[in-house]
Amino acid sequence: MIGVFDSGFGGLTIFHDLRKALPDYDFIYLGDNARAPYGSRSYETIYRYTLQAVKALFEMGCPLVILACNTASARALRTIQQRDLPTLAPKNRVLGIIRPTAEDAGSFSKTGHLGILGTSGTVASGSYLLEIARFFPQLQVTQQACPLWASLVENGEVDSDGTRFFVRRDIRLLLQKDPQIDAVLLACTHYPLLSPLIRESLPPYVQVVSQGEIVARKTVDYLRRHPEIENRLTRRGKVEFLTTDTPEFFSKGATFFGESNVFAKNVSF
Numbered sequence: 364m365i366g367v368f369d370s371g372f373g374g375l376t377i378f379h380d381l382r383k384a385l386p387d388y389d390f391i392y393l394g395d396n397a398r399a400p401y402g403s404r405s406y407e408t409i410y411r412y413t414l415q416a417v418k419a420l421f422e423m424g425c426p427l428v429i430l431a432c433n434t435a436s437a438r439a440l441r442t443i444q445q446r447d448l449p450t451l452a453p454k455n456r457v458l459g460i461i462r463p464t465a466e467d468a469g470s471f472s473k474t475g476h477l478g479i480l481g482t483s484g485t486v487a488s489g490s491y492l493l494e495i496a497r498f499f500p501q502l503q504v505t506q507q508a509c510p511l512w513a514s515l516v517e518n519g520e521v522d523s524d525g526t527r528f529f530v531r532r533d534i535r536l537l538l539q540k541d542p543q544i545d546a547v548l549l550a551c552t553h554y555p556l557l558s559p560l561i562r563e564s565l566p567p568y569v570q571v572v573s574q575g576e577i578v579a580r581k582t583v584d585y586l587r588r589h590p591e592i593e594n595r596l597t598r599r600g601k602v603e604f605l606t607t608d609t610p611e612f613f614s615k616g617a618t619f620f621g622e623s624n625v626f627a628k629n630v631s632f
């Protein structure tokens with residue numbers, strides 16, 4: 364089974380594309396909805412919560428866990444890979460979504476001016492700046508933290524006037540920093556749900572980039588290059604959902620993310 368983890372519902376935007384690209388594989392999606400959002404939490408807390416989820420997914424039989432959350436990828440991935448994995452399960456793998464996205468960043472903008480919208484945690488980590496500079500040092504990258512967006516999405520507020528106000532405000536702040544931006548990366552897996560509001564707040568020539576398709580394509584490539592992991596994955600096309608909140612809460616929220624009639628089991632760490 365492939366484990367897919369997010370602080371809440373946002374990872375479903377990645378999960379959707381992963382399943383499309385790998386329809387035969389078995390998946391477990393785990394949303395830590397009871398503790399979402401992670402975005403404004405401390406490094407230590409995000410690390411601790413993410414590690415608990417990774418351990419749970421390993422125990423359920425996932426040799427591969429994808430952190431479908433930029434905040435967890437930015438704040439917890441490296442420590443888990445370097446410090447925990449060697450003792451916890453040296454043959455298992457945990458992958459994030461920042462590196463694969465950064466590898467493609469050169470194709471997002473025509474002017475070479477890219478905007479990044481993410482949670483406070485992702486932006487403060489500077490992970491995107493570092494990773495993109497590694498592959499495309501010429502690219503001018505400007506970040507903007509959008510502290511409330513993930514909470515609003517998590518609560519189903521995807522088209523309210525309040526949400527529109529914050530989306531417009533944060534995009535204005537981004538474009539003020541670099542008016543030449545012609546592409547914006549949604550560097551939080553919750554944000555594709557705000558696409559209509561984001562689109563209407565941007566000039567028409569600005570391209571909006573989401574991560575789902577990129578992560579799915581890179582995962583397929585990863586499995587092709589890593590038969591030792593691929594061989595350990597089960598392939599019956601089975602999908603399970605787990606949440607730290609109630610099954611009812613998850614089913615209701617998941618419909619916004621295109622997963623209807625989902626029954627999630629409650630899990631606690």
Ligand SMILES: N[C@@H](CCC(=O)O)C(=O)O
Binds near residue numbers: 433434
């Ligand atoms: N899924 C979000 C995390 C949002 C949050 O929990 O604040 C991300 O990609 O960063």
